[in-house]
Amino acid sequence: MGIAEIDLHSALKKYFGFTGFKGLQEEVIKNVIEGNNTFVIMPTGGGKSLCYQLPALIKDGTAIVVSPLIALMKNQVDAIRAVSDHEGVAHVLNSSLNKTEVRRVKDDIVNGITKLLYVAPESLTKEEYVEFLRSVTISFMAVDEAHCISEWGHDFRPEYRNLRHIIKRIGDNIPIVGLTATATPKVQEDILKSLGMTDAVTFKASFNRPNLFYEVRPKTKNVDADIIRFIKQNEGKSGIVYCLSRKRVEELAQVLQVNGIKAVPYHAGLDSKTRVKHQDMFLMEDVDVVVATIAFGMGIDKPDVRFVIHHDIPKSIESYYQETGRAGRDGGEGHCLAYYAYKDIEKLEKFMSGKPVAEQEIGHALLQEVVAFAETSVSRRKFILHYFGEEFDNETGEGGDMDDNVRNPKKQVEAQADVKVLLDTVKSTNEKYKSKDLVQVIVGNSNALIASHKTDTQPFFGIGKDKDARHWMALIRQVLVAGLLKKDIETYGVLRLTEEGHEFIKHPRSFMMAEDHVYDETADDGIIT
């Protein structure tokens, strides 16, 4: 063990009381200390904060930490102060500070006391702050929740777009550390480009959560009764039920209470006193269940949440992953149960209709992935990890049997000939259609787009009309997960052949396909309010 390593371990022990690093932390920290641009992709709970906190405490100067969440900044500052001799070791700089307080923050920085300065991105647009930060020693800049920079992330913040420019103004050679729990390849690319750090060393942890069990059930009008039954089967365990609307949160919380379940509602429409109270009741286990909108969960660190139920399907796989990720943080059981009806997707689409076109396209593409996830008969875990750019083998991978589709597999049929038809059609149409239109070409239904390309006059038009559109849609999903096709993200989902896909066309091989679930027939109108 080199001296530097011993020092890192003793610093870890001294400041945080931890005896060892978690996952990739040590490598990341060394890279940050060396002054390199660093990109950290770790799922929530992976221990990202330490990746900049420890180097900040060790290095000369002040590290600036950009974070969009004021509440989280305050928590972190409190935590750092608790392990340090000097309260000035960490500060938050934002618009709520009065003149005297700002003075004090500046003095502590100038005097070399402050090692971590937390700022919201909008505070950094203040000329006065930028001027000041230019004049002091900055060790590095950490951009937390870096996916906020990408329109393809689930939480786009326009202020993040200016960060690169502002960092440059504060100092020419300030190393940047970007951190995120969003792992889609597109978002990663956006982050590296937007922060101007394509040279960054990237550290990506696996997103597999082996202890979580994934399940999707059809959403019928009996969904509430089904949820009650599930919770009663899990009596005494902590769980979260997510709903889309505040109204639904209130109603469902009441229904649960009436049925003898200790539950409280949580959403941004409640006053802050009630919110804090309900959150505490959940943390202290005075209640078992929180029924909540997505406002609940940010920074909640309850390790023994045993189930997360989605009464309404979320608007992206990222959101689903984040929200289900709150289950089983202690490594114990975590059941993730989502209710799905296609009508909910249409509802989410409607919400987007007033938004700018590009935003709608992105929202639509993200939703299509949710549909694919819900309807797939492929392993849910494999699907999620594939979405995050990670290959997963259910035979050898941890948690390989932990989802409904693997436990109760659908009958599989040989689909070699159909895959060949599908890939041939992608090729013959010069890779210009999204799934929906490609399926129409295969089953021989023309539309304006297809007619404009004259695809409907081609000999292969309607080549697969002996099977219905649903079959071809399901096949496309499975072929995507198998990596024979990929979706082009720049064009919001145009299908392209991968190298493997080209190979398949040349040498077709066996391809086992399972029929997808048919959920929308069981949907019911009066469920979502």
Ligand code: ADP
């Ligand atoms: P993230 O920001 O990736 O969601 P956090 O930084 O909040 O994760 O860390 C998650 C939890 O893991 C925190 O409770 C933190 O104290 C703990 N933790 C981080 N690093 C270590 C470590 N090396 N040893 C033990 N616990 C750790």
